[in-house]
Amino acid sequence: MSSSLLEFRNLTKRFGGVTALDGFSMQLNRGEILGLIGPNGSGKTTSFNLLTGIYPTSDGSIHFDGRDVTNLSARKVYEAGIVRTFQRSRLCLPLSIYDNIMIGDTARLNGGLWSNLVRRRQFRTQFDETFEKARSLVATFSGDLADRMFEPVGSLPMIERRRIEICRALISDPRLLLLDEPSAGMTHDETDQLMSDILDVRARGDGLSIIIVEHEMGVIERITDRCVVLSYGRKIAEGTYAEVASDAEVQNAYLGVD
Numbered sequence: 001m002s003s004s005l006l007e008f009r010n011l012t013k014r015f016g017g018v019t020a021l022d023g024f025s026m027q028l029n030r031g032e033i034l035g036l037i038g039p040n041g042s043g044k045t046t047s048f049n050l051l052t053g054i055y056p057t058s059d060g061s062i063h064f065d066g067r068d069v070t071n072l073s074a075r076k077v078y079e080a081g082i083v084r085t086f087q088r089s090r091l092c093l094p095l096s097i098y099d100n101i102m103i104g105d106t107a108r109l110n111g112g113l114w115s116n117l118v119r120r121r122q123f124r125t126q127f128d129e130t131f132e133k134a135r136s137l138v139a140t141f142s143g144d145l146a147d148r149m150f151e152p153v154g155s156l157p158m159i160e161r162r163r164i165e166i167c168r169a170l171i172s173d174p175r176l177l178l179l180d181e182p183s184a185g186m187t188h189d190e191t192d193q194l195m196s197d198i199l200d201v202r203a204r205g206d207g208l209s210i211i212i213v214e215h216e217m218g219v220i221e222r223i224t225d226r227c228v229v230l231s232y233g234r235k236i237a238e239g240t241y242a243e244v245a246s247d248a249e250v251q252n253a254y255l256g257v258d
């Protein structure tokens with residue numbers, strides 16, 4: 001088995017006259033936390049959007065676990081084991097913690113309304129199993145939150161909402177988690193706590209790989225094994241945080257230092 005889980009080969013995306021990604025190649029190793037960094041508009045979110053089937057690629061290819069997944073539908077990408085969170089919260093605020101998390105497990109839920117009404121015992125068993133799975137996942141982030149599974153998400157502070165979004169992504173037992181600016185809208189302390197949670201999730205040892213897009217360099221330094229730096233849609237550097245942070249081209253492009 002190759003150590004590479006994900007590979008972009010010459011990935012290119014044009015939006016009319018704008019080239020958002022320009023021949024971007026990189027690979028992610030199994031179990032790795034990779035930081036995808038770069039200035040505003042350098043193509044980070046576009047990479048996630050191509051990978052998760054939101055936009056078709058203009059050129060190049062994406063390989064996941066040895067399989068060509070270029071331009072698969074969002075559903076097929078999810079079924080392959082790739083999940084994501086978004087820069088802006090996409091929780092349904094009036095719904096409970098449990099309901100919001102189970103939205104992320106549509107592959108496992110079966111039945112439908114008619115079947116669930118008629119086959120009540122089977123529905124009950126399935127509910128008990130899924131509830132316990134969701135509750136224990138939430139408990140890895142917060143014991144307090146795990147005791148409040150039927151409270152509406154709208155009543156919770158930002159850090160708890162972020163945790164729930166990550167649980168929603170993790171409930172389907174993915175192999176790759178894409179985090180798009182998880183620190184957005186949170187205080188420094190909240191961000192620090194959330195990063196500890198993410199490291200705990202990785203430490204569970206089930207082989208989860210993570211790509212994180214993040215502007216907070218303290219976060220990138222703390223949790224990534226390796227970084228890839230984009231500028232104007234092109235990769236300009238890769239290596240450990242210390243290596244890329246001391247790279248002259250990165251300092252020029254990203255930190256504005258000449």
Ligand SMILES: Nc1ncnc2c1ncn2[C@@H]1O[C@H](COP(=O)(O)OP(=O)(O)OP(=O)(O)O)[C@@H](O)[C@H]1O
Pocket residue numbers: 015018019020038039040041042043044045046047
């Ligand atoms: N749907 C779209 N239509 C047109 N242009 C787009 C679209 N999505 C992204 N772009 C452009 O592609 C380029 C890369 O954008 P992208 O959002 O990927 O950058 P980013 O590195 O994620 O930026 P940020 O750090 O600000 O989130 C930008 O010039 C952006 O304006």
